[in-house]
Amino acid sequence: MPTLADLSEPESFAHGRVTWRSGAGVCLLTLTNPPANGYSYEMMRDLDEAVLRARMDTAVEVIVLAGASEKFFCAGADIGMLDRLDPDFKYAFCLHANETLLRLEHTPKLVVAALGGHCVGGGLEVAMAADLRWARADSGKCGLPEVALGVLPGTGGTQRLSRIVGKSRSIAMMASGELVGYARAQELGLVDEVIAADDDASFLDAVLDRIGAFLRPGHSSTSVGLIKRAVQTGWELPLEAGLALERELQARLFASDDAKEGLAAFVEKRPARFEGK
CATH class of the missing domain: 3.90.226.10 (2-enoyl-CoA Hydratase; Chain A, domain 1)
Incomplete structure (x- = not known):
């Protein structure tokens, strides 16, 4: 810490x-x-x-x-x-x-x-x-x-x-x-x-x-940043527009190394080590 x-x-x-x-x-x-x-x-x-x-x-x-x-x-x-x-x-x-x-x-x-x-x-x-x-x-x-x-x-x-x-x-x-x-x-x-x-x-x-x-490596700061973006930008949007924004940000995360590491760590029953990529 x-x-x-x-x-x-x-x-x-x-x-x-x-x-x-x-x-x-x-x-x-x-x-x-x-x-x-x-x-x-x-x-x-x-x-x-x-x-x-x-x-x-x-x-x-x-x-x-x-x-x-x-x-x-x-x-x-x-x-x-x-x-x-x-x-x-x-x-x-x-x-x-x-x-x-x-x-x-x-x-x-x-x-x-x-x-x-x-x-x-x-x-x-x-x-x-x-x-x-x-x-x-x-x-x-x-x-x-x-x-x-x-x-x-x-x-x-x-x-x-x-x-x-x-x-x-x-x-x-x-x-x-x-x-x-x-x-x-x-x-x-x-x-x-x-x-x-x-x-x-x-x-x-x-x-x-x-x-x-x-913070990294135990937490994905990339995910945190995009969660924030989804909420801050989507807060005043109609629900369907907010959901569309959420999908686009999720697609970015699915393509990231952090998501690959997080999913692999869950399957392998080990702590994830995120790099913010």
Whole structure:
């Protein structure tokens, strides 16, 4: 199972708002904008580049998103930045953020958001673009409180929250600006797992330990990636179109070395060793 010690030293992208560490099949992307990791255009530019790099890197099987703070995964958009910008730039900023999170959502690799500290506003919108959200117990709250600023959650919040917790519940949460602890978020289905840990380092090690279950050679990351693609792309399609997509992705897997290995290992009653091919 991978640990933080297995990952490379942090390296920053052009604007210094996201750092990259990788190793043992994992890529750790850390949002870095003290004190609350508020996201800006510069952070989204860095995240966009990081997602593309992870997508193209065949050694990366799972992407982990984290925040560079004990207190915050991400406190949302940098309000000072938004206050200074004109409406046209704000619109283009939201559009680029939408495109970046869609790119993350459609990358055929498992994405886990490791929520240590508060995850509110745009921070939760980033986390909701991940496939799984694992939170450090009692480390903070999450929610979309943009109504207090006279705006709406404009980086996918209205769309993704409603798909995760349901229409009426999402409207109630956003209209009231309700913030909930991670135990309640798990009850709502907004968080998939709550992990007890003393600090962020031990929390991330626990996250990486769990991620080991999705990595080669014991697990086919290729299958995981295409399962994700089938769900993410097929979710809004009519059933017959979704089934057609599923068949095409299955055909790709049947032609892969991983499928041949998995079927042979089952017949031969031995553990499979997948290579992601």
